[in-house]
Each structure stands twice: as structure tokens, then as C-alpha cells.
Amino acid sequence: MSAIPTLPVHPAAKDCDPRDLGWMQGSPPPADKLIRFQDGSGYRFPQLRWSFAHYRQMVPTVAVPRGLKAATALPASAQALPDIRYTPMGGVGTCSWADMMEATYTDALLVMRQGQVLFEHFGGVMSAQQQHIAMSVSKSFMGLLAACLVADGVLDETQRVDHYAPELSGSGFADATVRQVMDMTTGIDYTENYADPQAEIWNHMRAGGVMPSPPDYNGPRNFYDYLKTVRKLGTHGERFTYRTANTDVLGWIVTRVSGQPTAQLLSERIWQPMGAELDAYYTVDPIGTAFAGGGLNTGLRDLARFGELVRNHGRAGAHQVLPAAAITDTLAGADPARFAANGPATLPGWSYRNMWWVSHNAHGAMMARGVHGQNIYIDPKAEMVIARYASHPVAANIANDVHTLPAYHAMALALMG
Amino acid sequence: MSAIPTLPVHPAAKDCDPRDLGWMQGSPPPADKLIRFQDGSGYRFPQLRWSFAHYRQMVPTVAVPRGLKAATALPASAQALPDIRYTPMGGVGTCSWADMMEATYTDALLVMRQGQVLFEHFGGVMSAQQQHIAMSVSKSFMGLLAACLVADGVLDETQRVDHYAPELSGSGFADATVRQVMDMTTGIDYTENYADPQAEIWNHMRAGGVMPSPPDYNGPRNFYDYLKTVRKLGTHGERFTYRTANTDVLGWIVTRVSGQPTAQLLSERIWQPMGAELDAYYTVDPIGTAFAGGGLNTGLRDLARFGELVRNHGRAGAHQVLPAAAITDTLAGADPARFAANGPATLPGWSYRNMWWVSHNAHGAMMARGVHGQNIYIDPKAEMVIARYASHPVAANIANDVHTLPAYHAMALALMG
Numbered sequence: 096m097s098a099i100p101t102l103p104v105h106p107a108a109k110d111c112d113p114r115d116l117g118w119m120q121g122s123p124p125p126a127d128k129l130i131r132f133q134d135g136s137g138y139r140f141p142q143l144r145w146s147f148a149h150y151r152q153m154v155p156t157v158a159v160p161r162g163l164k165a166a167t168a169l170p171a172s173a174q175a176l177p178d179i180r181y182t183p184m185g186g187v188g189t190c191s192w193a194d195m196m197e198a199t200y201t202d203a204l205l206v207m208r209q210g211q212v213l214f215e216h217f218g219g220v221m222s223a224q225q226q227h228i229a230m231s232v233s234k235s236f237m238g239l240l241a242a243c244l245v246a247d248g249v250l251d252e253t254q255r256v257d258h259y260a261p262e263l264s265g266s267g268f269a270d271a272t273v274r275q276v277m278d279m280t281t282g283i284d285y286t287e288n289y290a291d292p293q294a295e296i297w298n299h300m301r302a303g304g305v306m307p308s309p310p311d312y313n314g315p316r317n318f319y320d321y322l323k324t325v326r327k328l329g330t331h332g333e334r335f336t337y338r339t340a341n342t343d344v345l346g347w348i349v350t351r352v353s354g355q356p357t358a359q360l361l362s363e364r365i366w367q368p369m370g371a372e373l374d375a376y377y378t379v380d381p382i383g384t385a386f387a388g389g390g391l392n393t394g395l396r397d398l399a400r401f402g403e404l405v406r407n408h409g410r411a412g413a414h415q416v417l418p419a420a421a422i423t424d425t426l427a428g429a430d431p432a433r434f435a436a437n438g439p440a441t442l443p444g445w446s447y448r449n450m451w452w453v454s455h456n457a458h459g460a461m462m463a464r465g466v467h468g469q470n471i472y473i474d475p476k477a478e479m480v481i482a483r484y485a486s487h488p489v490a491a492n493i494a495n496d497v498h499t500l501p502a503y504h505a506m507a508l509a510l511m512g
Numbered sequence: 513m514s515a516i517p518t519l520p521v522h523p524a525a526k527d528c529d530p531r532d533l534g535w536m537q538g539s540p541p542p543a544d545k546l547i548r549f550q551d552g553s554g555y556r557f558p559q560l561r562w563s564f565a566h567y568r569q570m571v572p573t574v575a576v577p578r579g580l581k582a583a584t585a586l587p588a589s590a591q592a593l594p595d596i597r598y599t600p601m602g603g604v605g606t607c608s609w610a611d612m613m614e615a616t617y618t619d620a621l622l623v624m625r626q627g628q629v630l631f632e633h634f635g636g637v638m639s640a641q642q643q644h645i646a647m648s649v650s651k652s653f654m655g656l657l658a659a660c661l662v663a664d665g666v667l668d669e670t671q672r673v674d675h676y677a678p679e680l681s682g683s684g685f686a687d688a689t690v691r692q693v694m695d696m697t698t699g700i701d702y703t704e705n706y707a708d709p710q711a712e713i714w715n716h717m718r719a720g721g722v723m724p725s726p727p728d729y730n731g732p733r734n735f736y737d738y739l740k741t742v743r744k745l746g747t748h749g750e751r752f753t754y755r756t757a758n759t760d761v762l763g764w765i766v767t768r769v770s771g772q773p774t775a776q777l778l779s780e781r782i783w784q785p786m787g788a789e790l791d792a793y794y795t796v797d798p799i800g801t802a803f804a805g806g807g808l809n810t811g812l813r814d815l816a817r818f819g820e821l822v823r824n825h826g827r828a829g830a831h832q833v834l835p836a837a838a839i840t841d842t843l844a845g846a847d848p849a850r851f852a853a854n855g856p857a858t859l860p861g862w863s864y865r866n867m868w869w870v871s872h873n874a875h876g877a878m879m880a881r882g883v884h885g886q887n888i889y890i891d892p893k894a895e896m897v898i899a900r901y902a903s904h905p906v907a908a909n910i911a912n913d914v915h916t917l918p919a920y921h922a923m924a925l926a927l928m929g
Contacts, residue, residue: 119800122767123736129799132572151573151793152800155549158568160641163789165582224577310727319540350539372580374791376568382546383536383569 105488108200111141113219113486118145133307140488143467147486148202148220148227150378150392154304157358157385159366159375161397167370167411169396172211177509181501184441195502199468199495200487202227203395207480208510210403217395219486226373226392227484230465233377233391234342238450239405239417240360241277241349242425246418250352252277259348262319267327268344275331276348277449278429279341282329287338289466289490295325296339303343303380305390317380318343335434335447339388342450346387357385368416369404371397389465395482402463402471402480421449426461426475428453441496458507466490470499477507522905525617528558530636530903535562550724557905560884564903565619565637565644567795567809571721574775574802576783576792578814584787584828586813589628594926598918601858612919616885616912617904619644620812624897625927627820634812636903643790643809644901647882650794650808651759655867656822657777658694658766659838667769669694676765679736684744685761692748693765694866695846696758699746704755706883706907712742713756720760720797722807734797735760752851752864756805759867763804774802785833786821788814806882812899819880819888819897838866843878843892845870858913875924883907887916894924 105111117128130142132153137146146153180189183198196204196216203221206214221227244250250259252274257264259273267283268276275281285295300306302314302321315321325340346357353360358377366375375397378390385391393401404410405425409417429446438445446453454460458476463469468485481503487494522528534545547559549570554563563570597606600615613621613633620638623631638644661667667676669691674681676690684700685693692698702712717723719731719738732738742757763774770777775794783792792814795807802808810818821827822842826834846863855862863870871877875893880886885902898920904911 122764122773123734123799123801131798133798149574149800151568151575152796153572155570155572156568157566158643163583163640166580223580226575317540347539356539379569381548381550382540383566384540 105140108197111144113141113144116141116144118142119149135307138306140486144200144202144486145220147467147484148225150226150228151376154378155381156376156392157356157379157383159358159362159377159391161371161374162362162367164367164370166372167400169207169399170211172208172213174208174211174213174510176206176214177506179502179505179509181498181505184497184501186497190498190502192502192506195498198498199485201468201483201485203484205395205399205482206506207399207403209478212399213510215395221395221484223394223396224373226376226394228465228469229391229393229398229484230389230467230469231339232398232463232465232469232471233387233389234339234450235463235471236361236365236391236401237342237346237349237357237387238277239421239425240364241273241345242421242449243364243417244349244352246420246424250348256344256348259351260344262323263344263347266323267325268322271331273345273348276341276345279335279337279447279450280332280433281336281338281341282327282331282333283338283340284326284328285338285340299340299343299388303378303384303386305378305380305386317382318384318386319347319382322347333433334436335429336437337447342388343386345450346385356383357387365401365404365416366397368414369400369411371400373397395484398471398484399480399482402473402482406473406475406478406480425449425451426453426459428455428461431455439491439493439496441493441500456504458504460504460507464492466492468492468495468499470495472499472503474503474507477511479507479510481506522557525614528561530558530561533558533561535559536566552724555723557903561617561619561903562637564884564901565642567643567645568793571795572798573793573809574773574796574800576775576779576794576808578788578791579779579784581784581787583789584817586624586817587628589625589630591625591628591630591927593623593631594923596919596922596926598915598922601914601918603914607915607919609919609923612915615915616902618885618900618902620901622812622816622899623923624816624820626895629816630927632812638812638901640811640813641790643793643811645882645886646808646810646815646901647806647884647886648756649815649880649882649886649888650804650806651756651867652880652888653778653782653808653818654759654763654766654774654804655694656834656838656842657781658690658762659841659866660781660834661766661769663835663837663841667765673761673765676768677761680740680761680764683740684742685739688748690762690765693758693762696752696754696864696867697749697850698753698755698758699744699748699750700755700757701743701745702755702757716757716760716805720795720801720803722795722797722803734799735801735803736764736799739764750850751853752846753854754864759805760803762867763802773800774804782818782821782833783814785831786817786828788817790814812901815888815901816897816899819890819899822888823890823892823895823897842866842868843870843876845872845878848872856908856910856913858910858917873921875921877921877924881909883909885909885912885916887912889916889920891920891924894928896924896927898923
């Protein structure tokens, strides 16, 4: 486990509010306020403070319909948000909740306890009607959908990948088990260092149309064709290594087993029964494949509803929406010993199960996490769920964790009195 | 006015149901079932029977949010749909309502009378939760939004285009009035014959990213830059000529005057207050500009809600959503004498006002119309609204009109008893 690195200096969140900076305002917007997919400006900071809430203006997408029923209520709590202080990891002194929000470039944040909303904030270009990209929080949706199919008995986690996707028989995934994919313990030749322009993750994203390709690009043109090119490196099952390719392989398997495209499955299994208030959407590759590893966009409140659904072991009101066994299995986590070597420095003792990050702390907390600060934080003991969208200049979540993890835990303790 | 041409032979609608043909089914879909934006297959028949209901899987889009309130109810009528017969224009014998639906490749159809639903049909890949492209029905939304701004006194229809959009001072639109743009009587060098590959409409659509561009394309890359290139031809105000460029010029003006992007304006002025049940969406160009001339996608029921809002002179329940004056002005139509020379052969005696097609018949009927059979048909005397999405193999609406217009009128008469 590496040390927490020193972070580069970026403008403070308050000095790069995307509304104040005027991105994409005007008819047409001035040239220096344009954000375009093709020139890559949507991924640059501070432009990403706008584009993270406007992905579908840049790339093709598919809807995750909420259905036609009324949304499940998110009642306000009578309890006020406690006034907490926390010490940042590796830091000195103490910070407030507001400090955490500012230090981590928070776009939108919601705190629930016992199903009631204590705090809701929309900043920058976010609003209650706007979806924001969840980045790798998307993975936790796919991981849980797969866990549900396992609990239903229609997906066998002990089977090899090539049993379900024979097209991957020539790839490094062929002899991995579904369980190894679900827990990201596959041994494959694929790096996900966002600071390295040569990392495999960029080829993956270019193939999926999530990133612009250079004019002379002649690589794969969809997720399926990309995944077939991934080679084996090392041994499956030995240790956790965070690699997005696993989630898209899992998406392939889940789609094949369920017979439903990812967006439709998410709509029917979760989005409609949990009573979402906004349609969600996935970015799609040039043949319409949802980007299971990082392409989900949702409203903040629906992210919170989903967190609450998980906290309640799959129940929404009186209705058992998801099999409780899938949640129990996720909350239990995986083996922290397999996680330690490659886990983030900010997550000592954690593990990764069904594409959720499990703390194994005294509260049994677990998280869904996406680059640049996307979070669902579930604290079962405190009966607390936090949903957060952010646009931190640094992709790696350790940049957020140093503030968010101690702040979330301090909030849990304060709420428990 | 030209004669109604003989139409080429296409497979019958029942023999090219997009679900039966298996487009985009599978993980991944087989190569011969793929529909991709970049190779133009989304515009080919019969693939368009799938793609018209899946535009956002092919191109970037922007949402028209419905808001968070419950949708306005669309109550079912106690009245049964009358069993009508009609004679197709230029044809012999009689057809039934079902014949009309089959002959015109109907994807979804709804008939309302007095605010109650007598008939609702979803076929092919359409459903109550799916949006479908409205094509040039989009224009009637923009025309009415502009008419509302005129009624509000914030847009002066007698002003020149270059007053509101000085960037167009070098174009053929510069000295046209806003009213001439709203009624498409501008004299510009722009043809819209969908059967002609050299027609200007294709340059317009390529600039907006609505059509794929060849690799060596070096033309304009957004709607604004394209509109600046349109030259004058003839005299403004003399006669109606159907040209989509007018709607995007109007969209520019409306956006500038209102200070709101098109999607936001439509959401705040119409979609939210009328109680839509689905978000709508526009296709957008590479800088995020909504395609006002043809890029709106909505659910069928919301198209019907909008028709009903117009039929009720802008009232939704007790709430005056749109200024009645804007509707009255639209229903009155323009001068049929200016329409006759270039109007479709199937619309004798009609006119075009605020981007609506006005029949001037005894029922005061008017329509919003989009290529391949998209329709809103409002019959004030029969208190009837018909909303229809279709995927006819022929772009030009005359291919639909020969069946739909006599069928709609027969339905109106039958409903009136």
C-alpha cells in the first residue's frame, strides 16, 4: 500500500463554480466558454465541473426509465444536521462539514438517516432535476444486479467467464470465474492509473466512445470487441486489483443471462420498483452498449434512494425489491487480506465485494465510489446514507477520502448521539 | 402545386415490425442487426422503424425536464372509438381505421375527444415509456414558443432578423422579419427535397451533427455557423416555402430573447406546466444547440397533452399555461394564397402560421407535421386531438396524408355523431 501522495494545487471550489465561469452559456456560447466532446475539453478541469452534469449533451446515451408511477417520498427529518468537526487524514487541525464540501468540490450532497433527509445541497450547475455522472459508482449497480441474479439462482458465480461469454474464450478473462470478476480478483494485463496516458483504461474508453479517438484510430469500436483483446497477466483469484474491464465483462454476462440490456434490467429490477424520481441514463458505445463500468448518470435523490434500498436489505417500504441475500453477501465483504496489496492508501482493512467497497469497521459501513468524488456511503449502525456528486480536479478518490471518510464517520457518530 | 406522385413499393408495415426484425437485440447484436449512427443505417428503411424510437442511442441530446410533479391525468373516455370508413385521396374503395394505421406504418397513435382518451396504440418498439422523434413536429413547438414571446410583448415580429441576431447580418436572413421566418415566407437559397442528395437540408443536418459527415468534411460544425452561410434567393414575404433553416433561425432568436436554451424554455413554458409524464429531449449539435427544426423526441401521450393544451387555447385545467392570443393567432392561419404555389398537393387551401399547418376547413383543423408520418392533428369543432408517431418508408408526408387526412376527418365527423 502506497503512501498518500502530495496533491497538486488547483483553484478552490468556490473560485471555479461552473455557473460563475459561464461554461456553455449564450446563444451561441463564446468560443472560450465552449465545452466539446471531440476536443476532450469535457474531461479537463475546471470544464468537468459543467460536463459531469451534462454527459448526454456530449455522447449518445440510453435511458433507464423510472416508469410512470409517483416517486417514493423522501421525507425531511425533524432532526437538524449535527455540527461536526473532523481531522483530515494525514492532516492537522479540524474541519467542518462545510469545509469538507468545499475541499472536495461537492456538486450535490444528501444525508439521510432512518429514511429521512437531514441535509440536501445542490451547487454549481446541479439541481434536483439534473442527472450527474456516477463514474464508478455505476459498478456497484452492476455488481449488485449480478449478486441478485446469483441469489435468484440464474447466474452461477463459480462458472467460468467463457461459459457465459464464449466470445471471451481467447481473452485473459476466459478461465476466470464470475465471482473473481465480481470481486475484481482477475489477473489481467490492464492498468487503471488515471495519471498515466498509456494506461489500458484509456483504450477501453476510446473503444466505447466514452473518450474521443484520434483521426487515425483503428482499434476496437465497441466494448465487446475491446474486452476480447484483454490478455491474462498473473493468476486469477489471488488479489484485488481495481480494473474497470471486469465490470464490463460482468455487464456482458449479466445481459446474456438476463436477456435484458443493462439499462432495461436496471429499470425493471431497481429504478422502477424503488420509485426513482428521474430517469437515469447510461452512456453507450457506438453499438448501443451501456458503459456498465462508469457510464451511469442519475439524480442525487435517486442515488440516495438506492443507498437507502441497500441499507434496508433490498426493501422499499413493504416491498422486497431485491433479494436480501444479495445485500447480506455484499455487506459481509470479501477477504481484506486479498485487498491490502492494491487497495487505496485511504482504505486500510477494507475489501471489495460485488463491486462495493466494504469498510469492515465497527459500523459495517460500505461505499460505492467513482473518480472525482462520486459516492454512496452506507453506515448500517448509524442508519445513515450519504449520496454525493462531485467534480474534484483529481480523479483518484484518495483526494476526496482524506476529507470525506473522516467527515462521514464523524457525522454517523454525531447522529447516533 | 404538383400532382400526388406514384410511390415506390415497400414492404408492408406488418412485414417489417422492428421487433420481429430483431434490430439491436442480443449481447452484442449480430452484425446484420446493428444500427449505427456513423454508417447512416439509422436513416435507412426499415432500420428507421427502430431508430426513430432510439435517437439518443445514436447522437448527443439534451433533456426537456418534466419536473417533479405528478403528470396530468389523461382519463379514458366512456365512448368507444367509432368504426369509420374513408376513401384514400386519389384512391378508390374504402379503408378502415386499422387500414390507415397499417398503410402509414404507425408506431403509436392516440385519439382524444374532450380531453378523454378513446384510443391508444403502441406498436413495434414503442411503448408508453419510450420517446419517439417528432421530426418537424418540433417546428410547431418552436413556432408556438415564439408566438408566446410575441404575445408577451418581448419579441417584436416586425423586427428584422439581424436586429436580434447580428451574426446573421451577412446571411440571406438578415433583412427578413421575424414574422416571415415564423411563417416560412423568407426568400433563401435552400432546398428541402428529401429525395435529392444535393439538397441544402443535408448540409444543414451535417453541420448540426444530425447526419454523419464524410471523413473529409470541412463545412460548418454547428447550427449557428451553418445558418450564417445561407444566401438570399428571391424576395422575403412573397410566398410560403417549407425550409427547416427558418426554424433554427427562429430558435436562435427565441433563445437570445428569452435568455434560455431551447430545451429549458420548452420545459419551463410548456412541459412542466402542462404536466408531461416523460422528459422529452432534443438532439443537439456539437456545441449543445437543440435542433429546433426537427430534433424533439417525446412520449406519445405528451404529444397528445400538448395538442390538447393548444386545443384548449393554452389552458391546462384551470391554469392558463400559454397566452390564448398566441393560439388564436395560430388557429387563424396565414394567407392561403401565399401557400398555394409551394404547399403539398395534399393540402389544398391550407396555410402555414407560427410553424403550424392550418386547414381553413369547416372544422378549423390544424396540424403539426413531421417527415415519415409524425402528426398532431387538432380538430376544434370535433374537440378532437390525434397524436401519431410513425416510420413510413417515404419521408414526404404526402405519402401519409392520402390516408391520414381523410381518416382523421372521418373520425372527427363520426365522433360528432
